[in-house]
Amino acid sequence: MSINSGANVDLSGATWRKAGEGTGQDSVEVAMLADGHVGLRDGKNPDGPALVFTPAEWAAFTAGVHDGEFDRPE
Known part of the structure; x- marks a missing residue:
């Protein structure tokens, strides 16, 4: 199942990797797919x-991460 403006994207062959340094159960996984x-x-x-x-x-998302757009306020 995927969400992409209502279009179906085949994720069956995706290679998923844990994002960042998290290795626990609460991690996010990322896969590089076709066409970027x-x-x-x-x-x-x-x-x-x-x-x-x-x-x-x-x-745009990764640029925001690098710029601190999603950092929690101190």
Whole structure:
């Protein structure tokens, strides 16, 4: 199952890797997909839904992460 503007994306052959340094049950998993798309799913629920980002969406997200856009306030 995937969510990508209503389009179905085949994730059956995806290679999922844990994102960041988390190795526990609460990790997020990422897969590089065809045409530059990126899949993101909950590591403790691998059979659940996955988000699929276009290359532009993923670039905007990672730029925001690098810029501290999602950092928690201190």
